[in-house]
């Protein structure tokens with residue numbers, strides 16, 4: 424906000440219906456370094472007030488038309504001149520008249536005939552008060568404008584922030600849509616793979632689905648985030664996809680496998696990785712599948728990974744795979760039962776199997792009533 428520059432000379436408005444009364448005052452105050460604006464009646468005085476920067480009014484009381492009391496009242500009605508010093512010049516001595524002047528809002532009286540020294544002293548004193556009032560008023564205006572400026576700044580900052588949030592939200596929604604469509608695409612791919620396995624090897628297909636369901640339950644029991652749980656389920660449902668590349672007669676052979684045949688079977692983890700490695704997916708499906716036969720102590724295959732080298736998804740899948748395989752029937756042997764399967768996990772927890780995963784699995788069956796499908 425801009426303010427009028429401070430004036431060098433104070434301006435006094437002298438109002439009197441007798442020009443001969445104005446003249447000596449004007450001469451005196453001009454000599455004292457004041458600027459003078461003159462008016463010979465109330466209406467003119469109010470007009471001068473609105474057009475000039477007046478610092479004080481010397482106002483005659485008895486004037487034809489609008490008298491000094493009325494002029495004072497009108498000046499005070501305008502909030503801009505609420506604190507403008509007004510000195511009434513009068514020959515009236517009655518208390519009643521003084522009360523009238525005070526009630527109208529004047530700041531002092533000078534009685535005619537007056538002494539120049541006295542009037543100068545009164546003028547100086549009232550101008551000092553006015554200067555102080557102006558200072559305070561300007562300070563308040565500056566404060567107000569500072570408050571307005573800062574409020575505006577905060578408003579803009581808030582608007583920018585809201586805009587940023589909206590844009591980020593849009594980007595997130597777009598990302599979510601992309602991720603959702605990718606998930607759908609992966610789901611379709613996986614479904615096709617599951618069907619391919621089912622057609623060739625119904626046993627493996629059932630095993631994969633049951634292992635996937637158990638792996639999902641273990642992951643949930645461990646408190647893993649839903650995103651990860653979904654990835655584990657997805658990887659679980661195709662973890663033996665590599666078996667598609669193994670001759671069917673070896674897979675369903677009812678007698679003990681030769682060492683060469685077993686080496687061929689072991690290849691399925693690596694083959695699964697090869698099949699899945701180019702599938703665009705939000706989850707590391709190929710890697711989980713490649714690691715599902717690794718063991719915590721490094722005794723697994725195909726790469727003899729140990730402990731932390733094995734991803735958590737694969738550690739979970741390892742346990743669910745073993746439990747499902749042991750508990751369910753195989754073409755060459757009946758199921759060993761869930762108790763035997765759980766004993767295997769318990770016995771090797773911390774050596775072959777991740778102990779957190781093993782604990783979650785045991786809790787599910789023993790405390791939470793989890794059951795494998797068909798057992």
Ligand SMILES: [Fe+2]
Pocket residue numbers: 662663691715716744
């Ligand atoms: Fe496997």
